[in-house]
Amino acid sequence: MKIATYNVNGVNGRLPVLLRWLKESAPDIACLQELKAPQEKFPLQAIEDLGYQAIWHGQKSWNGVAILSKVGEPVEVRRALPGDPEDLHSRYIEANINDLRIGCLYLPNGNPAPGPKFDYKLAWFKRLTAHAKKLLAEDIPVILAGDYNVIPTEMDVYKPESWTKDALFFPESREAYAKLVKQGWTDALRKMHPEEKIYTFWDYFRNAWGRNAGLRIDHFLLSNHFDKKLLAADVDRQVRGWEKTSDHAPVWIEIKHAVKK
DNA sequence: ATGTCTGCGATGCGCAGA
Secondary structure: OEEEEEEOOOOOOOHHHHHHHHHHHOOOEEEEEOOOOOHHHOOHHHHHOOOOEEEEEOOOOOOOEEEEEOOOOOEEEEOOOOOOOOOOOOOEEEEEEOOEEEEEEEOOOOOOOOOHHHHHHHHHHHHHHHHHHHHHHOOOOEEEEEEOOOOOOHHHEOOHHHHOOOOOOOHHHHHHHHHHHHOOOEEHHHHHOOOOOOOOEEOOHHHOOOOOOEEOOEEEEEOHHHOOOEEEEEEOHHHHHOOOOOOEOOEEEEEOOOOOO
């Protein structure tokens, strides 16, 4: 079974690219972030036409997350992280798909840092970490996929010294990610490619894609149920080179898991 | 500091967010 995550940066503006990628890469399950569309403007028909069922949590202008599946209905479990009823950003959605639990997340960027946006990022991270702990305690196969807006280590950025003043690479952000992983999660991309420079995002600025000046900020965290079931993990880099593309590339994993249709 | 996308509101561009 192939599961993907993709920050589309505008689901409607990106629709041709999204549909082409879904056809060519054909993930069984796809988590999308940065829909930048209100609930009623999600392009459901075009996605259903490709054989997917979908749930999504839209928001006007900003954020927005979705879970697509063609291997069983995504049955929504929650559409926000617990812990702050006043947080109205659409950044999290979680579903059961057959016997899998999938959490799709868009962690706050946090820039400029320090400042209130960085405080929000860390507070959101704390809530995610608390929720992740509860998910592990349920002892079910769980995948937390999405745009974490964190560069975990110096290995995950083309030029670490350029990013020391950025919320994506601040020590607090990296420590929060490390603390989360340490609960017992596996960083799937890093596990399958322990020595490799892997990027999932290239800025629109300064010809970042042309220079391969990338960051690894889109991650798959897997519960220990997948320790012996992770077959492959990689980035659909070619998508970043397409016309009118997102600044992120899709990331995917392949797991040994029966597909129930 | 720069740079370039997105969506939106009020225009023929400026703004915020990333």
